[in-house]
Amino acid sequence: MKAKLDNNKAGYDMNNVGIIGTGSYIPSKVITNSDLENIIDTSDEWIVTKTGIRERHIAAPDEATSDLATHAAKRAIEDAGVQVHDIDLIIVATSSPDMIQPSTACLVQNKLLARNVAAFDISAACTGFVYALTVASEMMMGNPHYNHVLVIGAETYSRILDWSDRNTCVFFGDGAGAVILGRVNSPRGILATNLGADGTRWDVIQMPAGGSRIPATFDTVINKLHCFRMKGKEIWNFVMEIFPVGIKQILEKAEMTLDEIDWVIPHQANAVMLSAVFAQNNIPLNKTHFCMQKYGNTSGASIPMALDEAIKLEKIKKGHVVLLFGFGGGLSYGNILFRL
Numbered sequence: 144m145k146a147k148l149d150n151n152k153a154g155y156d157m158n159n160v161g162i163i164g165t166g167s168y169i170p171s172k173v174i175t176n177s178d179l180e181n182i183i184d185t186s187d188e189w190i191v192t193k194t195g196i197r198e199r200h201i202a203a204p205d206e207a208t209s210d211l212a213t214h215a216a217k218r219a220i221e222d223a224g225v226q227v228h229d230i231d232l233i234i235v236a237t238s239s240p241d242m243i244q245p246s247t248a249c250l251v252q253n254k255l256l257a258r259n260v261a262a263f264d265i266s267a268a269c270t271g272f273v274y275a276l277t278v279a280s281e282m283m284m285g286n287p288h289y290n291h292v293l294v295i296g297a298e299t300y301s302r303i304l305d306w307s308d309r310n311t312c313v314f315f316g317d318g319a320g321a322v323i324l325g326r327v328n329s330p331r332g333i334l335a336t337n338l339g340a341d342g343t344r345w346d347v348i349q350m351p352a353g354g355s356r357i358p359a360t361f362d363t364v365i366n367k368l369h370c371f372r373m374k375g376k377e378i379w380n381f382v383m384e385i386f387p388v389g390i391k392q393i394l395e396k397a398e399m400t401l402d403e404i405d406w407v408i409p410h411q412a413n414a415v416m417l418s419a420v421f422a423q424n425n426i427p428l429n430k431t432h433f434c435m436q437k438y439g440n441t442s443g444a445s446i447p448m449a450l451d452e453a454i455k456l457e458k459i460k461k462g463h464v465v466l467l468f469g470f471g472g473g474l475s476y477g478n479i480l481f482r483l
Contacts, residue, residue, distance in 0.1 A: 161332035161481060164223025164323040165451040168214035169438060170200045176313070183309045186349045190313050195414025199316025199439030200292035201301045207241045207251035211319035215447075216255060223323035225291055231321075232292045235281050236431070236443040238472065239298045240264060243353070251295065268348060269471025271443035272296035272337075273479050276467070277336040279324050280479075285445055291423055296443040298398030305370035312320040314413070315371075315441030318446025333481045334464070335397035337389060342474040348373045348472035351383045356371040378474075379416055385476045386420045389468060392477045396456050397418065401426070404480075405463040408453065409434035411445035432458055442471065459483060 175198045176187035190196055202211060213237055220227060233255075235248040248262035255456035267274040272294070279292040297319035310438045352368035353359055363369060394401060407430055408419055414433050419430055434445075441448060446467050453459045463483050472474040 157287055157326060158338060159327055159329055159332040160280045160324055161327035162322045162483060163325040163327065164219045164221075164225070165321065165447065165454055166215050166218025166220070166222050167318065167320040167448045168218065169212050169318045169448070170202045170206060170211065172201045172203060173198050174201055175241075178312055183307060183312065185309045185313055190193045191414060192408060194314060195433070195436050196314065196439050198320060202283065202317040206299070208237050208297045208299045208319075209241045209247050209254060209318065210237055211299065211444075212237075212247060212251045212295045212321070213254040213277045215294055215321040216251060216295055219293065219321035219323050223291075223324060223325065223327070230255075230257050230293050231289045231292045232279065232296050233257065233260055234265060234275045234283065234292065235262075235296070236267065236275040236296045237298055238266055238268045238271060238442055239300055241402055247297070248295075257264070258476050259356050266479070267443070268470070268473060269412065269440075269442045269445065270469035270475040270477045271471075272470035273447045273467055273477035274338060274475070276322070276324075277338055277477065280333045280336065281326060281349070285343050291466050292324040294318060294447075295325060296445070296447045298442040300371065300442055303371045305367050308370070309373055310375060310406040311373060311414075314440045316441050317394060318438055318441040318448050320444050320449075320451050322447055322450070331482050333479065334399070335393050335480045336398060336477075337393040337479070338475075338477040339385075339389070340450045340473045341381075342473065344377070344474040347377045347381070347475045349472055366475070378412075381474050382416060382470050383420055383423065384410075385470060386468065387424050389476055389478045390424060392465075393466070394482050395412035397480050399464075403464060404466050405430070406453065406459050406465045407431050407468060408446060408449050408465060409468040411438070411449050412440050418482065432456075475477055
């Protein structure tokens, strides 16, 4: 039976939950824009001009989403100064799981040797990490037995892309990011959360086959129905529309103003699009951290990867107020406000 940390004795506020450790993992293989020029009709200039992306990292043949997630998890656990046996719950946000079942979180639990720990996945595409972090924080605040929760965003989109489709494959890369949530004292901790979705636009981002509606057949494979698809212009419009709405909603919940926010870390989808939406909402670019130029769009992994990198670079520091903003398939969106 694993030992439980008595946070009351440690002097922590049992109703206050915050991020106490972060970690990320990026596969070693790199595909540059120049590499893509050799396999599809595109150019480095076009990709950089349209997306800001210069290269992306791709998982090795023997690496799956659970492997990337486990590496990131170990780094977050070490950063938090806790042990695997201190973890009470594992949540993995992914839209490229190892398999439909069991959950990728259970595979991570096994790889970490975190025996008898609750584990499950959340599927909300690129918004997944914000959904997972929200669920984790709410579960901790509602259950005193969850003292340390491991939340991971991990993706291997290289396995679900059509590498002949220049409208999708140039955007994405593989990676994983993780955080440890623990009990903290005020003013640190989660300040507000806000989730939303518009299911009427479900078809803007999808991978049609492989589920119960279109089971796998020879024809679905030949017709590439198991590959990721998106309507780029509609995503752009959605982000420009929903970003100010989400910002307004969460600031109202937290009873704060935008001037009180030190950092805004969005889903790392497209630097050109994000620069436009930041300008539209009067948010200076020195209040954010972009890393998609090096890693591409890593979907549900992008926010924790960017957060970890910004913290390791000592941009985001203890006491800073940070807003995470996710958007993606569903169409879904979500934001979470916290003080590190």
